[in-house]
Amino acid sequence: MKKTTYFFAAALLGLVSCKSGSESGSFDSGKLDSTAIHAITEEGFKNYVATLASDEFLGRKPFTKGDTLTVNYIQEQFKALGLAPGNGNSYFQEVPMVEIDAKPVENTLTFKGKNTDVTVDFLDDYVIGSPRMEENIQVENTELVFVGFGIVAPEYNWNDYEGLDVKGKTVVVMVSDPGRYDKNLFKADTMTYYGRWTYKFEEASRQGAAGVLIIHETAAASYGWNVVRGGWTGPQLSLVPENKGKNQVAFQGWVTGETANKLFKAAGFDPKVMEDAKKKGFKPVPMNLTTNVALKNSFRESKSNNVLAKIEGSKRADETIIYTAHWDHLGIGEVSNGDSIFNGAIDNATGVAALFEIAKAFKAAKVKPERTIVFLAVTAEEQGLLGSQYYAEHPIFPLNKTVANLNMDSFNPVGAQNGFSVVGTGQTELEDYAIRSGEKFGRTLKPEGSPTSGGFYRSDHFNFVKQGIPGLYMGSAGDYLETDTAALATRRNALAGRYHAVTDQVDENWKFDGIIADTRLFFDIGYTLSMENTFPNFKAKSEFKELGDKRLSK
DSSP states (O other): OOOOHHHHHHHHHHHHHOOOGGGGTSOOTTSOOHHHHTTSOHHHHHHHHHHHTSGGGTTOOTTSHHHHHHHHHHHHHHHHTTOEESBTTBSEEEEEEEEEEEEESSSEEEEEOSSOEEEEEBTTTEEEEOOSOOSEEEEEEEEEEEOTTOOEEGGGTEETTTTOOOBTOEEEEESSOGGGTOTTSTTTTSOOGGGSHHHHHHHHHHTTBSEEEEEOOHHHHTSOHHHHHHHTSSOEEEEOOGGGGTTSOSEEEEEOHHHHHHHHHHHTSOTTHHHHTTSTTOOOEEEEEEEEEEEEEEEEEEEEEEEEEEEOOSSEEEEEEEEEEEOOOOEEEEEETTEEEEOOIIIIIHHHHHHHHHHHHHHHOSSOOSEEEEEEEESOSTTTSHHHHHHHHSOSSOGGGEEEEEEOOOOOOSOOEEEEEETTTTSBTHHHHHHHHHHHTTOEEOOOSOGGGOGGGSSTHHHHHTTTOOEEEEEEEEEEOOSOHHHHHHHHHHHTTOTTSTTOSOOTTOOOHHHHHHHHHHHHHHHHHHTOSOOOOBOTTOTTHHHHHHHHTO
16 A cells, blocks of 8 residues: 555645635636635534434435435525525425335245245345335236346346236346457446336336346446335335336346346256356246235325525526535334344445535635526435436436535545545546546545446436536546555454445544545635536446437537
8 A cells, every 4th residue: 555645634735825816816726715615624524424424314214204304404504605596495306206115925935936935034135115006916926037137138138028018927037248248249347228127117018028037246236235125115115107107027136146146946947047048149048937916005205305595696697517416314223233223324424514514615615606506305216216216206406506516425434545536437427527626625536446337327427417417526536645554454354345325324433534635625626616618428438428418418
C-alpha cells in the first residue's frame, strides 16, 4: 500500500489557499470556491447520519411509522437550510404504491420428477413472492424449463427463449449475463441491464411464463444468500401495477445454488448444463420436473413520499441539476444477535446527509448557481428504485431541461482515498466533469471496482438514464491515505459485511474524512454544471446514446 498521507493534507491546504472565482465575483471553473467547500463539515455530516440511522427511525421502511418520521425529518432539514419547496408549495411528491405480502401456504416446496422428488424449505433454500394484486395464487403442475440467462437481446444476437413456448411453465434462470464468462460476448465483464434480476422477471412475464426462479450465485449476484433472504422476507413494495399485475408472472423468486444442483440432478442431467448456457447457441432444457405453488397474498395500497427542495438558478432557472439520494432502508426484520432494526447508516443515511451538506455549500457560494439545483430524497430504492422511477415517469421539472442527475448512494466510512471511480465507466460525459473536478482536489479516476455487479443499473440514477438524462454514480477508490496499516485493516474488517444487515450502524469504526472528500467532489461537479450553458450527453458507445440524442433534440 502506498503511503500517501501527504496527498490528502495537500488537498486540504489547496482548498484553504486557493483563490476561488466567488471571491472575485465571477465563476472560474478551474478553481474551487473555498467558502462553499468548507460549508461541508464532518460535524454536520456525522450528526445527520447518526440521527437518520438511529433506532428512532425504525429502519426507514416505506409504509411504516419510520416512513412518516423520516420524510418529516428531511422536510424539516430542508426548511432549516433555507431551501425552497421543490413541488410547488410542497416539499413532498406522493408516490402511490402497493404493498404485497405473499406467504407460501406451505413452507416447503416439492419438485416432482420421474424418479425422485426434491423438497426444499422456505428462506433456507428458496424465497418466493408475487407481483399480482390477487388474494390467492394457485399454480398447479407447472413444468420447469431451464432457459440459461433468460435473455432476449437482438443487438447481441442472443435469445434464450428462441422457439420456446413457456406459457404456464416456470422458467429457471441464472444471474448476470454471458459477458461475465466470455469477454467476447455482450459488454465483456461490464454487466448490462440484461444481467439484472429485475430484467429476468420482466422478460419472463413478457414470455408468458407462470413463474420464474433465479439461481443464486454469490459472486455473480455480488451479494450472499442472506441479502436475498432478508430482502424477500415480509411485505414487498411496488408501484401500483397495470391491470393489477395480471400481465406479470404469477410468482417470482430465487433458489440457492445448492437447491439448483439438486434440481438438475433430479432432472437427470449434470449441473454443468449451466456452463453450456454461457455459450452461444445454447438451447432451453426441459427439466422433467413439476411443482405446485400456492401463495396467500394480502395487499394494501398507500402512498409514500419523495422529498424535494430547490435553490432557484440566478439566470437559467428552468434548467435543473438534480442531486438524488434514497432515504429508505429495510425497516424491522428477523432478529440477529439481539437486533432486528436495519438502521441503514451507510445505505443510505450517508447519501441523505450529503444532500444536506451540499445544500449548505450551494447556499454559502459567493457566486450563486445560474441553473436551479434540486435536492431529491427518493423513497423505496430498496424495493426496486421505485421512488426515482415514479419521479422519472411523473417529473416535476421538465426532463428535456434536466441537465444531469448526480446520485449519492452508500459512502465509504473506512477512510479517504487518493482517487474515485465512476460506476458505469464510459457511459456518460459526466465522467469527464468528475475527472476535471477531481483534479482540483488532487484525485484521479480509478478503474471501476466491480463492473460485473451491474452497479450502473442498481441505483436511482438509472431511472434518469432510461429517460435519456445522464446520471453519475461514483465513490472513493484507489489507495487509502491512512499510514497506520494495522488500524486501517482493523477498521476495514470491522466495517465489512454490513450491507443490508442490522450491523449497518454508526460506531467508533467510522472515519469521515473520505466521505467529506467525496461530498465536496459531488458539490463541485454540480456547481460547475450549474454555471454552464451546455447539456452533457452519453458517450458514443453507450447503449443510451440514442435516448440522450432524442432528449436533446426536443
